[in-house]
Amino acid sequence: MKLTVEAYAKALKLTWVSGKKGKSSPLKIPQLTRPGLELAGLFEFYEKDRIQLIGSKEITFFHWLSKEDQAIRVRMMFEQKPPAFVLSKNVEVPELFKTLGDEYDVPVLKSHQRTNDLFSSTLNYLARELSPRTSIHGTLVDINGIGVLIRGKSGIGKSEVALELVRRGHQLVADDRVDIYENTEGEVIGEAPDILRKYLEIRGIGIVNVVKLFGASAYKESKPIRVIVDLLTFEAAEDYDRLGLEESTERFFNTDITTTKIPITAARSVPTLVEVAAMNARLKFLGTNMAQEFADELTINISDKSKK
C-alpha cells in the first residue's frame, strides 16, 4: 500500500496551506530534511525525495534574504517537486510558499507542533508506516514498562497468562498475533493488527475486550519488545538454563532480543514467572545481573575456604 502526503497530514493533524492537488504524492523514504543549505543557495545535496521541514531557523534565514533570492531559491526547491513542505508552529507561512505550492501542486502544510517535536513525530510516523513489517505468533504485554512477548504452542495458555497479567494491572498490547517493525536498530515495536486491538481470546469464555473488563489502562497501542518468554511443556524443555547465566537472543530485522525459556507445569504460577522474567530483564538492563552476583559470591566463598 502506498503512503500518501494526505495520510501523513491526517495522522499528524496538519492543516493544508496550499498545493492540495498534490495530496496523493507518495512518501517513500523514512527520512526528512531541513533545507537550510538550499535556502543559502547550495542545491548540490538537495534531498528532493524527502519531506522538507521548515522551522524557525529556516524561516528566520529566509527573511534575511533579498526578495530576489527568496523567489529564486524557493522556486528551485518547489521545481524539483519534493513530496511536501511542512512548517512548524512558530512559522508564519510566507506568501511565496502559498502561491508556489498551488503552482507546482506541492503540498504546503502547517503543524501545531514546534520544530523538534514535529521532526521526531514525522520521523516516527514514517518509520512506522514505511518499515518492513512481519507478523509473529505470540502475545505481547507491557509489564511495568517492559514489553514482553510471550510465545508458545497453541493452547499452552499464552492468553490466560496475559489475562492474569492484565488483572494485576499490566497492559495488553496484542493477543496471539503481533505485527512487528524496527523503529531504529535496537528497537523492535510490536502492535496488534487493527481488528484484534483490545481483544483476548480465552478458551472456554470466548473473546473478551480488556478495556471493557478492566478499564482503559489495561490496553496499550504499541510497545518495544525487550524480552521474549517461550513457554514450554517440561518434556519439550530439555535444555533450559537453570542458573540464568546464559544469555540467548533472537534476531528480528537488525535487532537482537533476549529470549528466556520457561518450562511450565500445573504447580508453577506462569504469570508470576513471566513478571519476574520481565523484572530480571529490567535489572540486567540497569546493570544488575542477579545470577552473576550469586555465582561471584559462590566463587569468593569457595576461595575463602580453600585459603583456610
Added chain:
Amino acid sequence: MAEKTVVIVDPAGMHARPASKVAHLAASFDEDVSITYKARTIDAKSIMGLMSLGVPKDAEITLQVNGDDDESILSSILGEMKELGLIK
C-alpha cells in the same frame, strides 16, 4: 509438506464463526498448520490470528501443513471448510 491454495466463496468471507471452527480443527492436530493471505502467514490454530487476516469473499488463501500425515490433515481441513461453505 502439503499445500493448497483455495478461493473463499462465502459472501461474508472468513467471518468469526467459521474461522473459529477451522482453528479448532487445526488445533486438534500436533502438526503445524498455517494459512497465508496477502503475504501474511499465521498459525491456523490461532483463532485470533485467523480472524486478524480479515479474509473477504473471492480472496485466495494458502493452507500449509508440515509434519507426518500432512496430506490427510490438509484434506480434512479442506473438507471442514467446504462443509462450512467457505470454499467450493
